Amino acid sequence: MMNFDFTPEQEMLRQTVRKFVDKEIMPYIKEWDERGEFDRNIFKRLAELNLMGVCIPETYGGMGMDYNSLAIVCEELERGDTAFRTAVSVHTGLNSLTLLQWGTEEQKQKYLVPQARGEKIGAFGLTEPNAGSDVASIQTTAVRDGDDYILNGQKTWISLADIADHFLVFAYTDKSKKHRGISAFIIERTMPGFSSRPIKGKLGIRSGNTGELFFDNVRVPKENLLGEEGEGFKIAMSALDNGRFTVAAGAVGLIMACLEASVKYCHERKTFGKEIGRHQLVQQMIARMEAGLQISRLLVYKVGFLKNEGRRCTRETSLAKWIACDYANQAADDAVQIHGAYGYSNEYPVERYLRNSKAPVIYEGTREIHTIMQAEYVLGYRQDKPLRKTLPAWRPAEN
Numbered sequence: 001m002m003n004f005d006f007t008p009e010q011e012m013l014r015q016t017v018r019k020f021v022d023k024e025i026m027p028y029i030k031e032w033d034e035r036g037e038f039d040r041n042i043f044k045r046l047a048e049l050n051l052m053g054v055c056i057p058e059t060y061g062g063m064g065m066d067y068n069s070l071a072i073v074c075e076e077l078e079r080g081d082t083a084f085r086t087a088v089s090v091h092t093g094l095n096s097l098t099l100l101q102w103g104t105e106e107q108k109q110k111y112l113v114p115q116a117r118g119e120k121i122g123a124f125g126l127t128e129p130n131a132g133s134d135v136a137s138i139q140t141t142a143v144r145d146g147d148d149y150i151l152n153g154q155k156t157w158i159s160l161a162d163i164a165d166h167f168l169v170f171a172y173t174d175k176s177k178k179h180r181g182i183s184a185f186i187i188e189r190t191m192p193g194f195s196s197r198p199i200k201g202k203l204g205i206r207s208g209n210t211g212e213l214f215f216d217n218v219r220v221p222k223e224n225l226l227g228e229e230g231e232g233f234k235i236a237m238s239a240l241d242n243g244r245f246t247v248a249a250g251a252v253g254l255i256m257a258c259l260e261a262s263v264k265y266c267h268e269r270k271t272f273g274k275e276i277g278r279h280q281l282v283q284q285m286i287a288r289m290e291a292g293l294q295i296s297r298l299l300v301y302k303v304g305f306l307k308n309e310g311r312r313c314t315r316e317t318s319l320a321k322w323i324a325c326d327y328a329n330q331a332a333d334d335a336v337q338i339h340g341a342y343g344y345s346n347e348y349p350v351e352r353y354l355r356n357s358k359a360p361v362i363y364e365g366t367r368e369i370h371t372i373m374q375a376e377y378v379l380g381y382r383q384d385k386p387l388r389k390t391l392p393a394w395r396p397a398e399n
């Protein structure tokens with residue numbers, strides 16, 4: 001059965017996040033963006049609003065809502081700013097859901113529960129200076145030493161690098177096995193030999209924290225191996241399935257923001273004796289934004305639906321991520337164009353939208369990676385195999 005209605009709980013959730021964004025992000029975002037600093041208080045507030053583990057089961061400290069509720073949170077947050085949605089994507093999408101899927105009961109109790117409650121922040125360390133799209137090229141190593149592993153290497157472009165308490169980190173335990181020799185580890189910031197530093201001078205998502213991680217003989221107990229040795233590549237990819245879903249949902253929010261600002265400006269600004277909204281080439285841009293919004297939303301909620309059913313949806317997620325981020329990038333470009341010269345200044349928010357819209361087209365699989373994946377699926381070169389551990393289907397809480 002298909003149902004496009006939101007539940008009263010989902011509507012309430014949307015209103016909660018929207019109110020939070022309007023009151024606690026919008027008035028300050030220009031200043032945070034200019035300063036290029038992440039406001040740590042945001043996480044505290046998100047935790048107070050129970051938004052740090054929306055779709056994590058209540059038994060693990062979350063709200064127990066469905067996967068589309070997470071999409072709603074991401075949409076509304078990115079309507080405020082891409083950086084804050086990115087933070088939630090990393091904390092919940094890439095980290096917490098991966099712990100839920102692959103973690104042992106002990107790991108869930110120790111790491112997932114405090115993350116879902118918002119007491120601790122989680123992040124994800126995969127990309128390296130010489131390994132972005134080509135994940136199997138990572139050089140970080142983890143060598144077994146008694147009951148521990150010794151990690152050495154470096155990660156870059158890590159969201160929340162200087163903020164997170166826990167990181168999922170990917171390293172080779174056996175280089176000879178190629179991608180099947182990568183393993184996943186839970187690393188704590190306090191482990192000796194771990195350090196981080198911020199990356200400065202970003203085009204966009206300036207109010208977010210992005211940085212590098214360094215592992216200098218970090219001793220990690222074997223209990224912190226996530227999944228089995230050699231399962232790291234699959235764990236990273238399944239984490240990206242969750243992360244990309246939230247990125248796509250966020251892109252929907254960015255299109256909403258572009259439309260909101262553009263519609264307002266279309267009614268305010270007059271040229272040739274009429275509101276600019278009356279000019280057909282401006283209308284074309286507005287129509288393209290609306291089409292992008294509706295198409296992207298359908299793709300995102302379909303992924304949420306499949307996730308609720310407990311079905312693997314790598315293919316659908318990749319499509320949603322690619323299309324929604326491309327539309328958001330186009331919508332931001334159109335929004336600046338509609339605002340003309342004013343769109344080029346930070347007097348209006350649309351220049352920030354354009355700068356921000358570029359990151360999601362690059363991170364969590366570039367536009368090019370997703371284009372290739374889609375072609376490979378259609379041509380029959382790529383098939384999704386069943387996984388040893390799957391993300392649990394969503395079940396409504398019993399009263």
Ligand SMILES: CCCCCCCC(=O)SCCNC(=O)CCNC(=O)[C@H](O)C(C)(C)COP(=O)(O)OP(=O)(O)OC[C@H]1O[C@@H](n2cnc3c(N)ncnc32)[C@H](O)[C@@H]1OP(=O)(O)O
Nearest residue numbers: 127132133135157234237238241314359362363364365369
């Ligand atoms: C802009 C400023 C901020 C920048 C921030 C940057 C930080 C980030 O974005 S974080 C991560 C970004 N990185 C990515 O998104 C990586 C992009 N690359 C990919 O997605 C993949 O490597 C991709 C699609 C190219 C495929 O790689 P490829 O080497 O062909 O692997 P592939 O053959 O498909 O799969 C290898 C194995 O993994 C399994 N696998 C593939 N996908 C999945 C999945 N989704 N779930 C589980 N297992 C999977 C396969 O079944 C296969 O298993 P087996 O070993 O049993 O055969």
